[in-house]
Amino acid sequence: MSKLSLSDLSKQLSKPEGKTGIEVAKQMSESNFTMIESAYKHLNITPSDEVLELGHGNASYLSKLREQYGNFKFYGLEVSNLMVEQAKLNEFLNCEFECFDGEILPLSDQSFEKVTTSNTIYFWREPKKLISEVLRILKPSGIFSISFADKEFMKTLPFTQDNFQLYSVDEVCALFKNEFELLNSCTQVEEVKSKAGDLVLRTFHTLSFKPKV
Template identity: 40%
Template structure:
């Protein structure tokens, strides 16, 4: 891929749009499924939980959440209007029979009141947070007491090797994120590491290391 194509790919990964955005979203759903499952598993979902997903994409994984327990309430936020539309389209049957809501937002503020969600998770959105300290405190605000937030991402040493991440990606090491967490009242409960073989967004097969940080809101 040339520089212009890499830049276009980076823009689509951050905010999918148009016909190309649908294709990129499908690729992200396939490539990120292990990361998504890892994040969901660490939520320890229970019956009746209210769950927030930040950056749901096309949400092809939604059924995996509803297989975990009953009477779940799911809210998904995304900055992409296309992803809002695609998620609703792909999950029509689930939406008809469950408490599910997909919302558009500006990437900074949720409309819910304080202490709204039992569980919150996000996969591969950290790189695009415009105000990371303010945003993690916004996540904390909407997490219920004793609630869990799972932050799943690939570390800087892997991401910086990918040719498109120089266009608009903010990359983080574990230490960088730990410093970010210190600006909130979240407690870091554990860090789980995984490695997988994937086809990168630009076509080559790579070994990706990723991790999930499990945070808890304690008062």
């Protein structure tokens, strides 16, 4: 990947743009697969499911997920027009990709049973507003899963000083507590190549929630 300043790398991770954004997205899709896979595992997907993912990047990992779960219907929302374009290049069947503003979901009430996101919470401008939107479009029996890197681990990365809001498990649970009930929580550690090119041990968490009755 081209050499970037820490500030530019931070911006590209939050919203990939241009030729460099394509390179960054390719690396993200590869290095984040275990986190994405964990979030999907928490959804208990069947081949007949419709899944909404927020912040899907280039979505190249979908082929691996469909090997595990079958040809489920996929609907993706992205803040990056470039990532929507790149995702469409995969020519996956049974998929739709669309841009959104990062806050308002362009979807009708109670339209999805299963919603997920990985490595996006750091960039949510108004977390509680987006969480309320997820609640609105989620069916009463639905599940929302989220994977994110551990706060203390993220603090050690030089590019997280700008554009990133870091969270612990307790802090994420606090964001959801008024509208959602925690179903499951797990923590994993894996060796990955960082965006700066170094091998690091990354601790990450996956939480799943259901709407409060």
